[in-house]
Amino acid sequence: MVIKFPYQGSDFTACGDLVKQHTPEFLRQLFYQMLRIRRIEEAVENKYHQDQMKTPIHLVIGQEAASVGACSALKKSDVLYCGHRTHGAYLAKGGDLKGMLSEFFCRLNGCAGSRGGSMHLMDKSVGMAGSSAIVAGAVPIATGAALSIQMKGEEHVSCVFLGDAATEEGAVWESLNFAALKKLPIVYFCENNFFSVCTPLEERQPDGVEIYKKAAAFGLHSVQVDGSNVLAVRQAVAAAVARARSGEGPSFVEAQVYRWRGHGGAGDDSDSGYRDPAEVAHWQKHCPVDGYADLLLGEKRLSVQQREVMEQQINDEINAAFQHAESSPNPTEEDLYTHAYCN
Ligand SMILES: Cc1ncc(C[n+]2csc(CCOP(=O)(O)OP(=O)(O)O)c2C)c(N)n1
Numbered sequence: 001m002v003i004k005f006p007y008q009g010s011d012f013t014a015c016g017d018l019v020k021q022h023t024p025e026f027l028r029q030l031f032y033q034m035l036r037i038r039r040i041e042e043a044v045e046n047k048y049h050q051d052q053m054k055t056p057i058h059l060v061i062g063q064e065a066a067s068v069g070a071c072s073a074l075k076k077s078d079v080l081y082c083g084h085r086t087h088g089a090y091l092a093k094g095g096d097l098k099g100m101l102s103e104f105f106c107r108l109n110g111c112a113g114s115r116g117g118s119m120h121l122m123d124k125s126v127g128m129a130g131s132s133a134i135v136a137g138a139v140p141i142a143t144g145a146a147l148s149i150q151m152k153g154e155e156h157v158s159c160v161f162l163g164d165a166a167t168e169e170g171a172v173w174e175s176l177n178f179a180a181l182k183k184l185p186i187v188y189f190c191e192n193n194f195f196s197v198c199t200p201l202e203e204r205q206p207d208g209v210e211i212y213k214k215a216a217a218f219g220l221h222s223v224q225v226d227g228s229n230v231l232a233v234r235q236a237v238a239a240a241v242a243r244a245r246s247g248e249g250p251s252f253v254e255a256q257v258y259r260w261r262g263h264g265g266a267g268d269d270s271d272s273g274y275r276d277p278a279e280v281a282h283w284q285k286h287c288p289v290d291g292y293a294d295l296l297l298g299e300k301r302l303s304v305q306q307r308e309v310m311e312q313q314i315n316d317e318i319n320a321a322f323q324h325a326e327s328s329p330n331p332t333e334e335d336l337y338t339h340a341y342c343n
Contacts (some may be wrong), residue, residue: 010065012295017274018231021244024301025116030072030230032310034289039314042286043322044087044104044245052326053104055117061090062260063169063191065288067161069233069318070189070255070264073241079129079149081142081159082161084119086131089161094126097321107328116341123230127156134168135196136162139188143175146186146250146300151227157244159237165196167211168204173218176252183249188215190254191227196275197263214274215252227255228288250281259282 012018019027041061048057048326060067074093076082076090082089090100096111104118111123119133129145132138142160149156161271166172167190179186192211194201196217205211216222221243225236233255240251260280296302 001142003153004323007256007283007286010226010232010288010291010295012229012231012292014226014229014232015291018235019295019299019301022231027301029295031289031292031302032233032314033068033072033092034230034292035307035310036317037067038086038289039311040091040097040318041087043318044101045261045266047322054106055104055119056084056264057104057118057266058087058264059084059261059266060085060259061282062288063088063193063227063257064088065230065292066189066227066233066255069227070159070237070253072230072234073238074127075156076127077156078159078241079127079142079145079156079160080161081129081138081145082131083135083138083163083166084131084280085161085163086117086119089131090123090128093123093128095121095123095132097317098324099123100250101321102328103323105325105328106330106332107325108335109328110325112254112337115339121225123316126183132149132328136166136171137171138162139166139169139175143179143186145155146179146184146244147182149185150182157185157187157241159189159241161189162200163196164190164194164211165204167214168196168213170242171229172226176215176218176220176250179250183247185244185247186250187237187244188220188250188252189237189315190215190252190259192254193257193259195259195263195275198269200275210254212252212254215254220250220252221248222252222254224254224256227257228247228291230288254286275320 041059073090080093095208097113107116112120122128122130142158146158211224212224225232
């Protein structure tokens, strides 16, 4: 059994000297992206009670390093699928913030044309291929995309984000078996945040059977990584992507993370009793964004002033994007008949 409570924060030396392998600009870019996601999520959360965003939301606060680390190893042309917790994946893959917020407000120029809401963000121009609110629903679709890539002899790869609960669905294991059999160019990226809504992992899966080991048993190259360590996540996913691109087949990366907010909506819901608020506080002490900032500051790859400039830029972008979304047109009755297909 994985014990989630004694987590002691990212060990940035665990995978060799990763800081030296990247340029200062690249290291700062990873930080910028994590900070951007954090601030966007906070802004969404703050405004959610106004009830103008007509969509359920599933915040990724606490899981930013997983989104950014994984997507930093993908090219724009690589296709990404995910489940209901989409915001981090969409933004890290290069999705447009105005398009995302407009989608939350169900406005016509939302990235899914107001039809998807937060759980169905997509933007083909950056390879955000789609998401499904059906737990594990995106996994066979991403596997099919990988088969298509292989059959067409294309060079890009397919990647799918899934939660720990998705590994309780048969479709995941059918997909993994097929991908391993056919050596498909795909990376299964499992964000294990230890909960399915309010049910902890230890009440859903047998003690001592780790998720990544099950994937290995299906014949996939499979690793477990600290999902709060952006550099470690990037390293693991980059290796998996390289394998997929060179025809070595599928990989499974289990990133252990912790969501700070409730399963859905704004705020923390720990007081409902399904998890100990002290556990949440413990993980918050080991913040993936601040921990990485401290590393960069210590290694002189980031200055306090650079961080302030980033905060300002992000703040300006968020304000402009909210203004854009809130002033965007609502769909009309006529719009109901566009993008509708029937025979
Ligand atoms: C097939 C299916 N069963 C149940 C649900 C209800 N449901 C929505 S999210 C969720 C938990 C998902 O947990 P996980 O996949 O670990 O992702 P996380 O929310 O932790 O990011 C459940 C059970 C669903 N959407 N689809």
